[in-house]
Amino acid sequence: xxxxxxxxxxxxxxxxxxxxxxxxxxxxxxxxxxxxxxxxxxxxxxxxxxxxxxxxxxxxxxxxxxxxxxxxxxxxxxxxxxxxxxxxxxxxxxxxxxxxxxxxxxxxxxxxxxxxxxxxxxxxxxxxxxxxxxxxxxxxxxxxxxxxxxxxxxxxxxxxxxxxxxxxxxxxxxxxxxxxxxxxxxxxxxxxxxxxxxxxxxxxxxxxxxxxxxxxxxxxxxxxxxxxxxxxxxxxxxxxxxxxxxxxxxxxxx
Numbered sequence: 001x002x003x004x005x006x007x008x009x010x011x012x013x014x015x016x017x018x019x020x021x022x023x024x025x026x027x028x029x030x031x032x033x034x035x036x037x038x039x040x041x042x043x044x045x046x047x048x049x050x051x052x053x054x055x056x057x058x059x060x061x062x063x064x065x066x067x068x069x070x071x072x073x074x075x076x077x078x079x080x081x082x083x084x085x086x087x088x089x090x091x092x093x094x095x096x097x098x099x100x101x102x103x104x105x106x107x108x109x110x111x112x113x114x115x116x117x118x119x120x121x122x123x124x125x126x127x128x129x130x131x132x133x134x135x136x137x138x139x140x141x142x143x144x145x146x147x148x149x150x151x152x153x154x155x156x157x158x159x160x161x162x163x164x165x166x167x168x169x170x171x172x173x174x175x176x177x178x179x180x181x182x183x184x185x186x187x188x189x190x191x192x193x194x195x196x197x198x199x200x201x202x203x204x205x206x207x208x209x210x211x212x213x214x215x216x217x218x219x220x221x222x223x224x225x226x227x228x229x230x231x232x233x234x235x236x237x238x239x240x241x242x243x244x245x246x247x248x249x250x251x252x253x254x
Contacts, residue, residue: 004050004071005043005128009035012102013075014252016042019084019109019183020118021172023049027083030237033245037253038079043069045086046160047173054173056150057180063093067100076100083107083237084208094198095190095220103252104198104221107171107244108206108234110213111188111220121147122178125156125170133168138159151235164221190220198224199251201244203232 001020006024008031016027024042031040044051045066056075066089070078078182082090087109094101124146133139139160140153147153159171175182198221202209209217217224227247 001052001054001065001068003043003052003065005069006008008032008040009038011038012252013078014038014040015070015075015080016040017066017080017082017089018042018048019082019086020177021048021121021159022072022083022086022134023158023159023171025049027237029241033241034248034252037249040137041073041078045089047176049171053176055176057176058183059088059186060096062089063096066093067097070100070243077102079103081105081107081248082109084089084234085184086108088184089094091188091220092190094194094196095188095192098192098194098196101194101196104194104196105248105251106198107201108119108203108208109238110200110209110217112213112216113187114130114185114208116181116185116216118181119158121152122174122181125174126147126178126214130160130168130170133150133160136168138212139168144167151238155235155238188220188248193220193222195222197251200226200249201225201236201247202228202232203234203236203239204228205232206234206236208234239247 018026024044027042031042034040080090087106093106160172229236229240229243237244
């Protein structure tokens with residue numbers, strides 16, 4: 001199984017993983033900026049973007065996908081960056097394969113289980129009859145009645161593609177993501193902590209990482225430090241790409 005990816009630059013390898021409903025394109029601007037110093041891979045995780053659609057979905061499986069991807073590209077050690085769901089994949093990978101991780105960056109997610117919050121989005125997406133959509137505006141108008149945030153709406157619309165037959169379809173494997181949503185919410189687990197350097201980046205306006213999460217973070221990642229990006233929410237890399245790029249460059253270069 002080959003994950004879809006793009007690569008930029010030369011130097012030490014850095015692998016960047018997107019979050020739920022995302023694609024590698026969400027990280028292309030930051031990847032190009034980092035490529036002045038690093039060989040950067042942005043990757044579609046399974047059931048997202050142009051990567052294979054498969055029935056299984058859990059963090060141990062996603063971590064194994066990353067191991068297979070790295071070995072297929074002759075990478076036996078890399079810096080790993082992940083946002084949200086991708087951050088949990090990155091944490092699981094570091095706990096399972098610590099020798100393959102140089103530095104770890106986790107963006108706006110903690111290792112804990114979460115109570116949910118995407119149910120309305122799933123219902124809206126599943127209620128859209130994608131095969132009957134005649135143009136992107138049809139999809140936008142339908143989803144706008146159910147999704148209040150214009151930013152979230154535009155983010156989700158990036159998952160719609162048009163095939164050679166002219167029909168629209170989802171890039172993501174929406175039914176499987178919905179069936180495995182509980183698995184995506186689950187905590188990250190490891191028998192031993194990851195002792196390498198770790199940076200957690202959180203958005204100031206995001207509630208995904210709380211002060212009470214720090215003991216659990218440091219139990220699994222004892223060298224972790226947490227940096228807050230002012231005025232940013234959960235999609236911190238989209239809202240403050242310059243600040244995130246600078247934080248990544250400084251952490252990965254020192």
